[in-house]
Amino acid sequence: MQYISTRGQAPAISFEDAMMSGLAPDGGLYVPSEVPQLSADDIRAMAGQSYEEIAFRVIRPFVGPEFSDDDLQGCIARAYAGFGHSAKAPVKQLAPNHFLLELFHGPTLAFKDFAMQLIGQLFQLSLSRSGKRVTIVGATSGDTGSAAIEAFRGLSNVDVCILFPHGRVSEVQRRQMTTPSEANVHALAVEGTFDDCQARLKDMFNDFAFREEVGLAGVNSINWARVVAQVVYYFTSATALGAPDREVSFCVPTGNFGDIFAGYIAQQMGLPIKQLIVATNRNDVMHRALTTGSYTTGVVAPTVSPSMDILVSSNFERALFDAYGRDGDAVAKDMEALKNGGGFQISQGALEGLQSTFVSGRCDEEQTLGEIKRMLEETGELLCPHTAVGTHVAREFLGDTPVITLSTAHPAKFPDAVEKASGMHPPLPNRMGDLYDREERVTRVENDLAALTQLIKERRGA
Numbered sequence: 383m384q385y386i387s388t389r390g391q392a393p394a395i396s397f398e399d400a401m402m403s404g405l406a407p408d409g410g411l412y413v414p415s416e417v418p419q420l421s422a423d424d425i426r427a428m429a430g431q432s433y434e435e436i437a438f439r440v441i442r443p444f445v446g447p448e449f450s451d452d453d454l455q456g457c458i459a460r461a462y463a464g465f466g467h468s469a470k471a472p473v474k475q476l477a478p479n480h481f482l483l484e485l486f487h488g489p490t491l492a493f494k495d496f497a498m499q500l501i502g503q504l505f506q507l508s509l510s511r512s513g514k515r516v517t518i519v520g521a522t523s524g525d526t527g528s529a530a531i532e533a534f535r536g537l538s539n540v541d542v543c544i545l546f547p548h549g550r551v552s553e554v555q556r557r558q559m560t561t562p563s564e565a566n567v568h569a570l571a572v573e574g575t576f577d578d579c580q581a582r583l584k585d586m587f588n589d590f591a592f593r594e595e596v597g598l599a600g601v602n603s604i605n606w607a608r609v610v611a612q613v614v615y616y617f618t619s620a621t622a623l624g625a626p627d628r629e630v631s632f633c634v635p636t637g638n639f640g641d642i643f644a645g646y647i648a649q650q651m652g653l654p655i656k657q658l659i660v661a662t663n664r665n666d667v668m669h670r671a672l673t674t675g676s677y678t679t680g681v682v683a684p685t686v687s688p689s690m691d692i693l694v695s696s697n698f699e700r701a702l703f704d705a706y707g708r709d710g711d712a713v714a715k716d717m718e719a720l721k722n723g724g725g726f727q728i729s730q731g732a733l734e735g736l737q738s739t740f741v742s743g744r745c746d747e748e749q750t751l752g753e754i755k756r757m758l759e760e761t762g763e764l765l766c767p768h769t770a771v772g773t774h775v776a777r778e779f780l781g782d783t784p785v786i787t788l789s790t791a792h793p794a795k796f797p798d799a800v801e802k803a804s805g806m807h808p809p810l811p812n813r814m815g816d817l818y819d820r821e822e823r824v825t826r827v828e829n830d831l832a833a834l835t836q837l838i839k840e841r842r843g844a
């Protein structure tokens with residue numbers, strides 16, 4: 383299996399190289415040259431299998447010979463051993479034909495742990511063989527950062543530097559990033575938005591001297607390995623509801639478009655998914671793009687679902703690449719227009735292709751809080767605000783086909799919003815009970831590439 387860039391100007395590389403290098407040198411994102419197929423019988427055989435068994439079956443075809451079957455099975459076993467639920471990603475029924483896929487039983491209480499814990503294992507194996515040292519830089523709107531820190535804290539051959547938007551993450555999210563005491567963890571509070579953090583991260587990847595000097599690696603969903611690990615729970619949940627003999631739809635609270643893109647890959651592999659429903663908060667760029675064809679950014683608004691306060695949805699580039707018939711030049715043109723002018727127009731043919739798979743909806747602040755209250759009253763489930771955006775939008779699409787809404791984070795990560803909406807204070811799990819007592823370590827930094835790269839050079843290996 384080879385990986386090619388969405389901008390068409392970078393050489394094809396292996397899974398391991400794509401994972402360790404992050405962004406392609408032409409600025410594009412890596413995608414597999416072709417998507418492996420699973421037959422209906424392959425999918426049927428998953429019924430009753432463990433999360434780990436299905437993970438191996440789904441991920442194996444994407445991973446090259448550089449990781450043996452034993453390597454991969456070992457990494458998967460270690461990645462999910464610490465999850466707080468035996469099913470890892472349990473499915474619950476909310477209403478007739480509406481289901482919730484709980485993705486918050488990992489160590490940092492958000493869906494990011496599913497991919498990050500696995501990447502952590504694969505990175506360690508790869509680095510132990512190559513003897514290399516890397517500097518992981520991640521951009522986060524709150525959840526990727528803590529998941530990355532958890533996966534890489536204390537490792538001697540890795541520094542992990544996390545850029546988060548100052549004042550725009552929840553207190554729990556911030557403390558998860560600023561309280562780890564390991565010397566290889568560096569939390570950087572950037573004066574800007576998540577989009578600024580992600581743009582600086584991409585600038586760092588495009589600065590080849592810096593990239594080489596620090597051994598830059600990325601663990602955002604820029605990294606293909608993140609996406610592929612997230613494909614697994616689409617299979618586990620759909621087969622739990624009867625796939626491939628019963629079609630399902632998924633509703634995904636969306637920001638950077640990574641999680642829903644993993645659903646698209648599951649569909650491309652052969653999982654019978656009827657619709658992929660993109661649920662956005664007030665920052666509804668993806669909803670507008672998918673309904674009108676016009677991708678225009680504007681100014682990001684802070685919301686009660688801060689992890690989705692994103693206007694430059696990085697992984698949409700991967701979906702566009704397919705919608706444009708894998709024409710890297712067309713993608714590069716749109717991405718240039720987005721960077722320089724804040725938007726682009728999706729061509730009519732490509733838009734129709736996208737609309738045959740993706741539908742969308744939007745949920746504003748009042749609706750999000752109302753949804754948390756409503757779901758608690760009607761189902762007894764206390765949802766995080768991101769998940770509430772999902773269930774609100776999913777309810778517009780309920781019909782004959784079951785809809786699985788992804789529950790992307792634990793409500794305890796967003797206690798203020800949840801309490802405001804429901805009157806209930808969601809407690810942190812016992813193991814995190816002292817989070818508010820731990821000492822914080824964080825550096826404030828301007829949204830400036832030179833300042834950031836200088837700081838990262840000084841901090842790494844410190």
Ligand SMILES: Cc1ncc(COP(=O)(O)O)c(C=O)c1O
Binds near residue numbers: 493524641
């Ligand atoms: C809790 C939560 N829900 C939803 C999302 C959106 O996911 P994605 O960025 O993959 O679209 C995020 C951020 O990634 C998140 O942290």
Ligand SMILES: N[C@@H](CCOP(=O)(O)O)C(=O)O
Binds near residue numbers: 521523638640641
């Ligand atoms: N919501 C995310 C934003 C980054 O997404 P990623 O999937 O590209 O890492 C976060 O919580 O950081």
